[in-house]
Amino acid sequence: MKRLTAKGLGTKTKQAEPITEESENTLWEKNMFGDSTSQSLLNTDFYYNCKLFGLRACDEHRSLQVEQIIVDKDQIGDYIEFRGTTAKNYNGGLYHRSVEAKNIRHHTTGDLPRLYNTYLSKIGNTGPFYRRPLPEKDNDNLRYSSQVIGVNKLKTLMKKMCESAGIEGYFTNHSGKRTCATRLYEEGIEEQEIMRITGHRSTKAVRKYKRPSQEMLSSIENVLDPPKKIKLAQNSEVITPSHPILNSRPHAVVNGILWQPPQQKQREVKTNMMVHGFEQPTVVSINVFKLEVVNQFTYRGSTIIDNLVYDAEINTRIVIARQPRQTDEKGMRL
Incomplete structure (x- = not known):
């Protein structure tokens, strides 16, 4: 048997x-x-x-x-x-x-x-x-x-x-x-x-x-299928390993093709970005939506600045530390 x-x-x-x-x-x-x-x-x-x-x-x-x-x-x-x-x-x-x-x-x-x-x-x-x-x-x-x-x-x-x-x-x-x-x-x-x-x-x-x-x-099959190719925006080009942009900007390329990840649960959409160490303005688009370049933003409670100085983050922590503690009727911290 x-x-x-x-x-x-x-x-x-x-x-x-x-x-x-x-x-x-x-x-x-x-x-x-x-x-x-x-x-x-x-x-x-x-x-x-x-x-x-x-x-x-x-x-x-x-x-x-x-x-x-x-x-x-x-x-x-x-x-x-x-x-x-x-x-x-x-x-x-x-x-x-x-x-x-x-x-x-x-x-x-x-x-x-x-x-x-x-x-x-x-x-x-x-x-x-x-x-x-x-x-x-x-x-x-x-x-x-x-x-x-x-x-x-x-x-x-x-x-x-x-x-x-x-x-x-x-x-x-x-x-x-x-x-x-x-x-x-x-x-x-x-x-x-x-x-x-x-x-x-x-x-x-x-x-x-x-x-x-x-x-x-x-x-089930759609979840397990390979990622699907997305249509490139108008007047755009396929990025190859020898493309000059790879020497000057951060990139993510898979076999020279831009890939679209599988559909996931809807998340909060980020509409801005911060860059550091580039002389020329960086342009990044997601589905032909251009992200706004900012010099600082707060992500998950932490403030980040493009010059990598921690003054803003430290000042924020000091303000939080100086705030009086809130307690309930039994003196327990809320």
């Missing part, structure tokens, strides 16, 4: 990718979601059962019953509710009497409750949730058989809808549950709340499902 690992075999596990927000919009635009056909309506309910309730790849979908999905309204608004029963990590036995079944109520203001109600009205009030879609007949484009979708067909639902929409990547039914955990992770939701929806009982297990978004990965 160690020899195979040393050769690079088995070091990378192939895992299903989450559905990004952009890809989800594509699925809607390509009519993979919606109620245009019986298959698109089935896809919609399947995907959002994964995303809203964190249902597992196949077992929880396979055992899902119509009675477990409730679409109703309360004082907050419309909601879709999932009432869990037994699951992979909850069998309802004596050992799990202290563990609660997963029950999630999701409030929404969108069109999702109507789509769920439409599907439920077509398949009836009892029995398995996922039924085999039928082709359009007599101007009825939403027809379903009483026959349950086969396990092999159910396992490939996510893959086929992504392929039909032209979305590239490795997608399985696990992508739905991973999408749920990843979206919540990106929004900064606490792990305990993510575990409540996904049904995980340990943080180690739920962390396997969380994936950074492409925006987060791009931010």
